[in-house]
Amino acid sequence: MQVSLKVKRFDPEDSGGKTWWQEYEVDIHPDSTVLDALIKVREQVDGTLALRCACRASICGSCGMRVNGNAKLVCKTRVVEVAPNGEQLTIEPMGNQHVVRDLVISLDTFFSQINRVEPYMQPSFVPEQGEYTASNDSMENLLTAMNCIMCGCCVSDCTVLEVDSNFIGPAALAKAWRFTEDPRDDKRNERLKSLNDEDGGIWDCTRCMKCVEVCPKDVAPMERIMELREAAIGAGNTNTSGYRHTESMYNSVRKHGRLDETRLALDSAGWTNIPRLLDLAPIGLNAMMKGKLPPVFPHKAEDNKKVKDLYDRVEGDQK
């Protein structure tokens, strides 16, 4: 069958860098992956097209790119899945990372993020003989994150990195989780504290779910980040606007059945954090002028008790 591809090209050597779209049509087997199609283009139509690929079996992590706007590992994306009716496919390099040529992005962003989380085991002792003793469940738990093949799809589509390049990023935080959850690692508290305190750390995730959606290996980085937050709070790291934000939201909804947005902003900043409060003032003023300031005394939900029941049930389940 025929597949039509529209590929975003970039030539860094053409007078400082030229970007253009190029269309290709190739004949493929109906079971083919998007990678098969691209390789066919490269080998039979246009030898100048640059892309990375290696294993063809979704284990090496080389072939992350955007297909119709979403980051995918193209070796495990079948053409019929993304173009069931023969639609043209749009292929672009991954986002949030510098493009080297065509579909090839620089790996520097990704690996500099990984490097920020001390990505190696730091045990407190070496067993006199043999291996560390650890339960099989504790090791299987880590498989979630060890499934990460460092393809960079999550980094590509992370909506936080789009606006804040200082965010440690979903892959590196999932990697950090792999160590905080490893019973053999001795630096759990130090790791949690630094991930909690650091600018760009665990509280910078906006929970948009994009990384969970695009991860081809079910690492679900955002869920790992949420677990890191819980663990960080559990380890006593409560002096952050992130924690205060969470706590304020919890209290507000429990009390009023609704979110008290004014209080949330003030709680998150911290009542004694004068500089941060002063930062908020113009925003508040602006909102007031436009009639968008939330009420100072929050409305209560009509049936507040139901909300409280929900809290009790969820918390009961957790116990």
Place this chain on the structure above:
Amino acid sequence: MYEHDVLIIGGGLAGLRAAVEVTRAGADVAVISKVHPVRSHSNAAQGGINAPLTDRGDDWEGHAYDTIKGSDFLADQDAVEIMSSEAGDAVIELERMGVIFSRGEDGKLGTRRFGGQKKARTFFVGAITGSAMLHVLYEQALKLGLNVYEEWFVTKLIIEDGACRGVVALDLKTGELHTIKAKAVIMAAGGAGRVFEPSTNALICTGDGLGLAYQAGVPLMDMEMIQYHPTTLARTGILLSEAARGEGAHLLNANGERFMEKYAPDYMELASRDVVSRSEQTEINEGRGVDGNVLLDLRHLGREYIEQRLGYLQEVSVEFLGIDMAEQPVPVQPGMHYIMGGIKTDVDGATSVPGLYAAGECANVSVHGANRLGANSLLDTVVFGRRSGAHAVEYIKSVGDHSRAEEDLASEKARIQGILDRPQGERAATVRDDLATGMTKGIGVFRDQASMEGALENLLNVKKRLPNVSVENKGRVFNTDLMFALELEFMVECAEGVVGGALARKESRGAHFRTDITERDDENWLKHTLVYKDESQEHGYRVDTSPVTITQWEPVKRVY
């Protein structure tokens, strides 16, 4: 100007393990690889790593004998003894670095059974053991601040006064050629699977390391020993780990019979890989296959067990064929998977060229002989990666200042510019496909004189076409088109080693099964084949042999 005490070509398991060893010894080391280390093909090893752990009632001699029997007695027994006796420490070290090996109830490492072995001694991480090990070794590299030339392609070894003194390499990101000087070079550049089509191997497995060493005058040993893995996914050729059979999966023919009963009544599906692949091919050839495949049946293991222990297999089966293993048997066929042969080394990784070492799939120590046991390749990488690193550190103590010669850089620049300047001819991919399909056709699961001569004829034809291979991309930055043309030249060197060895060996042993000479011939052929590059010969190579080292296990008939 780039200079190191030790330069390691390849960032997979063997290369990274060697790098850790050299770093620990305090020498200056760098890794150079055409891909980022975590993209290396070590990733693809699924099932596990063998180790006879003595505190679990196992003994290294048992593993050594299974390995030697698996090799059809072609392995050098001194090398196997070293691998088996060092295996326990190697696996424990990996665990201590952070590998999340599966555990038993007692919290100690647990095992699964693998083919060709009497005992369950394969340690594993689900079906991603290679990936889990590679990522942990890469973590160690980050911890040690290892210097890595990422996406640099080595085009030539610098040989000065008969010793290896560095490399010429192309920085893919800039297109610049550089000299990297080193007192010792460790080749850990992986296998050559792409010389065959189809193959389970990654597209990067083009035998560059073998080609480089061969061009430098080092012999390639036992290259005819090509492993066809018994369970590669129909049509796609994607590997399904032996772990499936280790966990109890059955192989069925079209009549629903467990046909391994006929071929290996004791070991059944867990006979050596060469034996199982031949049995499958026989079933298929005799009309009891299913569209050119046999069936791998896991249904009786149950969904939960499959997903827990063989998650990656289920993932690829569903993703690539739309088959749920818990519901349906999966069509599989033998597929080219591994080269037992490689750069001839001693047990410390040293080659015939001083200062040049080799480890991992590109090397032949020889521990795999005529057939490698499943889960021995990962073991090979870490044991002999470490030993190469340790020995290279000793060797460089006697090496003086770095070489000052720049001739190789100039000649490589001219050669590569020559390739870029060629008028439009054939694409590298077209010639590569012809080479690889001809190799599979001639040097398959079964082979005979005529088929191997066909492979040679095909190879000679491809060699003639090489100077006409042109590069469409004339740019400098990330010019993969140029890299494919350079890789193709290394692939041709590897193919020469394979064909040379295959035509020389007048017997059937392990993976080298000739339908015209079906018996093993210990009297004449209990020896290694060595192929040397030699332009004075008719076909550009000459073949020699060397004896097999026997320590304590006399060859006997191999029955499973």
